[in-house]
Amino acid sequence: MSQDTNKSPRDRMLDRRMFLKGAVAGLALSALPAGANAYDWEKFLQKHFREMNEAELKKVIERLERETSLEWKKKITISTAKAIPDVKFGYGLDLSRCIGCRRCVYACVKENNQSRANQVHWITVLRFKQGEKWADLENSEKYYSSKLVPEEGAFYMPVQCQQCENPPCVKACPAQATWKEPDGIVVIDYNWCIGCRYCMTACPYGARRFNWAKPDIPQNELNPETHYLGNRPRFKGVVEKCTFCIQRTRLGKLPACVEVCPVGARKFGNLLDPKSEIRYLMSNKRVFRLKEDLNTNPKFYYFFAT
């Protein structure tokens, strides 16, 4: 193009490449409101979580921490702790012990900053009548409201994300905003989710929840220790679900539901460690997985200790 510089601009032909560059830049500009500043640009151009290098990630986390802390008027830390090598998380739930008290549901809501008024619960406790067809999910009761539990002639089954090894939700996502981490946890990048809810339809366990409104979290109850892929406050219009308390378990702690269970029905551990309790129950107890026939290969094992 250098030989063209002497020519008058009127004579200059706009080549195809220049035209396309200009068109893309123009479209990108029109996607942002007119008064967009550098800050909004940074937000708009944020890369996919798995494509960012350390420096980019650090910058994004700094921005998000500042943004969320301002929004919720509270100091919030966002961790990006990586999966621990040689760990694959597994979960055990003892159906012969569960009394259906829903302590786990609300411990999870608190730990993971779920929306209170909008009833975003990652755990659903289902009640079955004894003698009914086994695990008749269609006729199970989710809204039971007895004075005392366990009720006579009933048994309970809490259902949450089963952390499938072959997750149908991941396959359904058109934006690759959800994926399976090396430690087996299926996570969502809330900055990447476009809110199409395809994953919710794909999930056979009804484990995913949609934020129809901005999360309603009492400011004093907001858990400030968060993980990028876990319990950081979500945005309106994104999907969320159980992450095995990724912000706790990647530090070696137990998930909140395990710690709160008053009957000790919930077990958690490393599937690759032959001495872990999860491996003990898999080899010594009667175990089943929910909707095993769908070939989702869940890492959530229901068992009977007695």
Added chain:
Amino acid sequence: MAKKWMFSLILSLVAGALFYLFPVSFCFAGEEKMAQDPDEDLPKLFIPRSGPAENFPCSKCHKYRPVNREKRKLVLNHTTIELKHAEKNRWCFDCHDGDKLRLPNGELVEYDKPYLLCGQCHGTIFRDWKAGIHGKTVGRWVGDKVFYVCVSCHDPHKPKFKQIEPEKQPLRPTEIKLIKK
């Protein structure tokens, strides 16, 4: 003469002491042989026992008050204890002896190791508990876990769990008032 007098005084004191303490010491001396931990695969960390311990140690009162071994309705003391644990063929001294717990074979174990006593009958549960399956562990999934012992959750005199109040049920979708911000 004075020596002889001193001697008789000491003798009478010893005799008196023996006479007075005999019934109590009979109850409490027992066999002081302590039971050994049966195996080394036991957990290392425990949540200490909960529940009221105002009556512990037993010798606080029973040093001065001989025990009544008869099976009866407790009206004067220990009225808060309701025995509902194979109560037909069991009474206090099947499990208690002095300030210790008593195994069926007569060996004594400390109060902070109730699992040794409970495991004598509930062997399969004991095995599961050691593996972390029965009961609850807290702390961390990796490394040493903190175990709840039997009596942290069960009342040993009435071990069946009571019913508890559940947390409120989720709202039905039609009942949810979306908060718009």
